[in-house]
Amino acid sequence: MEPFDHASALEGCARGDAASLRRLYDQEAGFLLAVALRIVRRREVAADVLHDAVMDIWERAHTFDRSRGAGRAWITSIVRHRALKHVRAAGRETDLDPEAGARIADEAPDPFVALAASQEGARLHGCLSQLDADKRQVILLAYVHGLSQSEIAERLGTPLGTVKAWVRRSLIALKDCLS
Amino acid sequence: MIPSEPEDRDVLAGEYVLGLLDSDATAEVERNLDSDADLARRVTFWEERLLPVSAALGTAEVHSDQWARIERDLATRRQALGRTSTLPPARPRPAIWSAAWRSPAVWRATTALATAAAIVLAILPNRVSAPAESPTRYFAILHSRDAAGQESGPGWLIQIAQNGTLRSLPLSDVTPGSGRSLQLWTLWDQARGPVSLGVLPPGGAIRLPPERLESIGDGQLFEITLEPEAGSPIGRPTGRILFIGRAKGAAMQSL
Numbered sequence: 001m002e003p004f005d006h007a008s009a010l011e012g013c014a015r016g017d018a019a020s021l022r023r024l025y026d027q028e029a030g031f032l033l034a035v036a037l038r039i040v041r042r043r044e045v046a047a048d049v050l051h052d053a054v055m056d057i058w059e060r061a062h063t064f065d066r067s068r069g070a071g072r073a074w075i076t077s078i079v080r081h082r083a084l085k086h087v088r089a090a091g092r093e094t095d096l097d098p099e100a101g102a103r104i105a106d107e108a109p110d111p112f113v114a115l116a117a118s119q120e121g122a123r124l125h126g127c128l129s130q131l132d133a134d135k136r137q138v139i140l141l142a143y144v145h146g147l148s149q150s151e152i153a154e155r156l157g158t159p160l161g162t163v164k165a166w167v168r169r170s171l172i173a174l175k176d177c178l179s
Numbered sequence: 180m181i182p183s184e185p186e187d188r189d190v191l192a193g194e195y196v197l198g199l200l201d202s203d204a205t206a207e208v209e210r211n212l213d214s215d216a217d218l219a220r221r222v223t224f225w226e227e228r229l230l231p232v233s234a235a236l237g238t239a240e241v242h243s244d245q246w247a248r249i250e251r252d253l254a255t256r257r258q259a260l261g262r263t264s265t266l267p268p269a270r271p272r273p274a275i276w277s278a279a280w281r282s283p284a285v286w287r288a289t290t291a292l293a294t295a296a297a298i299v300l301a302i303l304p305n306r307v308s309a310p311a312e313s314p315t316r317y318f319a320i321l322h323s324r325d326a327a328g329q330e331s332g333p334g335w336l337i338q339i340a341q342n343g344t345l346r347s348l349p350l351s352d353v354t355p356g357s358g359r360s361l362q363l364w365t366l367w368d369q370a371r372g373p374v375s376l377g378v379l380p381p382g383g384a385i386r387l388p389p390e391r392l393e394s395i396g397d398g399q400l401f402e403i404t405l406e407p408e409a410g411s412p413i414g415r416p417t418g419r420i421l422f423i424g425r426a427k428g429a430a431m432q433s434l
Contacts, residue, residue, distance in 0.1 A: 030238030037239050054249050069223040077226045084198040114235040121231030142197040143229050149199055171193035178228045
């Protein structure tokens with residue numbers, strides 16, 4: 001099967017072609033919704049995030065440049081920023097108690113395990129394996145569940161300063177490994 | 180402050196992609212992404228390298244109503260655009276950058292033109308100290324556009340006199356930053372793309388050669404982009420659009 005051509009679909013959107021947006025939506029809505037859902041944790045909120053993100057994609061498609069990066073990463077980042085904006089603005093702690101949040105995160109498939117099984121994730125899995133389990137957890141809690149540094153500190157029972165230092169060291173090590 | 184050390188820039192880009200920056204720092208990164216290609220590359224690096232994690236976690240079931248809602252929103256936006264568009268339908272063109280010229284945001288820029296013209300004309304006598312030495316042939320009110328492509332109110336006034344003198348007047352506070360400049364472009368031929376009218380001298384005027392002047396018409400697009408100090412090295416816009424709008428022929432009678 002031909003891989004889906006995200007860049008062409010985005011270029012179609014930039015031309016104002018709604019059929020291109022529909023193709024992109026049919027291909028990726030389920031994926032993008034899952035990304036949003038892991039961060040906002042509520043189905044109806046995730047649906048709103050997806051809606052706003054699709055409208056963002058439509059409006060901003062003209063700024064997408066295939067020579068600068070992959071289309072799938074571009075749309076995923078639009079959804080993630082929409083979802084993050086929502087949880088940061090809403091103050092997640094107030095509408096979901098930390099224990100419930102932790103439970104949801106725990107019940108979800110372990111991203112590190114899932115990554116091991118995926119072909120495209122082999123390299124990232126290898127690089128994440130080189131980090132200590134705690135440091136790896138920090139990166140994944142932030143990326144997958146959209147936790148802030150203070151939420152991560154609370155979750156892991158680690159001082160905020162330590163979490164910040166771990167983030168920095170992990171990113172430097174990952175950059176080195178992934179480059 | 181965006182750091183200059185490569186390692187710090189990688190960490191900042193990584194924290195931005197992970198969503199670990201506070202709202203001020205996030206906004207600062209976003210403001211810089213269009214003008215700082217190196218930072219944008221580092222952000223893209225993380226977006227692409229971390230994507231396999233999301234990709235490995237599967238999909239969620241989308242409610243069947245979801246697309247209908249998107250379609251309704253698209254229709255509303257198109258209707259709004261249809262009412263204001265005055266240009267013929269765009270011809271397909273290959274280059275990606277040129278897509279900006281017919282983006283919905285560009286079309287929207289025409290919406291408020293009439294209102295904006297009224298506002299600007301009302302304040303013009305106070306803002307322009309020296310009147311153009313020859314009658315005005317065209318005005319263009321350019322709207323401010325942010326990094327996300329959203330437009331706000333009038334941000335720049337372009338006044339083109341019949342003798343080819345082009346004056347530009349900022350209506351909002353703009354400083355291009357050190358080593359950068361603001362460059363004015365116009366589009367009279369879709370196939371050719373934007374043509375530079377020059378780097379805007381602070382508060383100064385540009386003299387257009389007669390053939391340039393003759394090529395300007397009613398409804399023609401003008402835009403100001405952020406460029407290196409000496410202007411774009413490649414003859415077309417490289418930085419993001421800060422202001423965009425269309426020319427409007429001046430009324431024959433003097434103000």
